[in-house]
Amino acid sequence: MTATETTTPTVPDFGDDETDRKICFICSKGTLDMAYPALVMANGALGEGVETHLFFTFWGMDMITKKTMDHLKFTILGNPATHMPQALGGLPGMTGMATKMMKKQISGLDVPEVPEFMELLVDMGAHLWACRMSVDMMDLEPDDLFDGVEDIINVSDFIELSDGAQVIFV
Amino acid sequence: MTTQTTIAGHDVHVDDEGFMTVYDEWTEDLGRELATAIGIDELTDAHWEALRFLRSDFAEQGETATLRRVAKIGGIPTKQLFVLFPKKPAKKMAYIAGLPKPHGCV
Numbered sequence: 001m002t003a004t005e006t007t008t009p010t011v012p013d014f015g016d017d018e019t020d021r022k023i024c025f026i027c028s029k030g031t032l033d034m035a036y037p038a039l040v041m042a043n044g045a046l047g048e049g050v051e052t053h054l055f056f057t058f059w060g061m062d063m064i065t066k067k068t069m070d071h072l073k074f075t076i077l078g079n080p081a082t083h084m085p086q087a088l089g090g091l092p093g094m095t096g097m098a099t100k101m102m103k104k105q106i107s108g109l110d111v112p113e114v115p116e117f118m119e120l121l122v123d124m125g126a127h128l129w130a131c132r133m134s135v136d137m138m139d140l141e142p143d144d145l146f147d148g149v150e151d152i153i154n155v156s157d158f159i160e161l162s163d164g165a166q167v168i169f170v
Numbered sequence: 171m172t173t174q175t176t177i178a179g180h181d182v183h184v185d186d187e188g189f190m191t192v193y194d195e196w197t198e199d200l201g202r203e204l205a206t207a208i209g210i211d212e213l214t215d216a217h218w219e220a221l222r223f224l225r226s227d228f229a230e231q232g233e234t235a236t237l238r239r240v241a242k243i244g245g246i247p248t249k250q251l252f253v254l255f256p257k258k259p260a261k262k263m264a265y266i267a268g269l270p271k272p273h274g275c276v
Contacts (some may be wrong), residue, residue: 007174010188011207012265014258043276049257111276123248
């Protein structure tokens, strides 16, 4: 490490003046492995002071439905990136075992489970939105949804609120 | 690259962004100066509780605590950290506490 001398100390730029950045995640999957990318990135965005929205649609509704959010699963089936023989994935109990292993790895990194992660994001100022069509399709009531969900909105509401935002589809 | 500089009469080493790189060069007085430099004019007891946790946790763990760790282990609610150190609490706390930016994602 080289050290040079300077008389004027550098002050980091925390970007306090930039207030217009906005990021929206569309969460469309209900598997454990597909829930985390948006949660982790949203957490990072909030930590950087970026206005952050998460819009849950189709299978992503499982991430914010009280009954399912703590029971998301991970499966070997249809996921060649596990580098396991696909035939194994079809055996009884394999999905449960794979889920348990993944949860162990995640908690080993001190990353919270989905319900606690949602609470954390809300505490950090995230805006959570449920998709109107998915709610109707799945016959859900507002009470079935995680308390941190601000509202059930339709796609035109979402298009409106994501105006000028960076949109990431997961 | 590390640079040697002087902040409020103290000779310190900082990285390219201005974060201090030598743990023992930091003092609470210096912390107050660093806070002022990034627009936090007064450090209250609540600020100090978070900063002291960060310092002692770094001494034990060898890395800067993430926001979740400050909340979970340090017992300071996340919401409050955003009030005390607006917008980018993790980085601002690390800067004032004379520590590197946290490396963890969550």
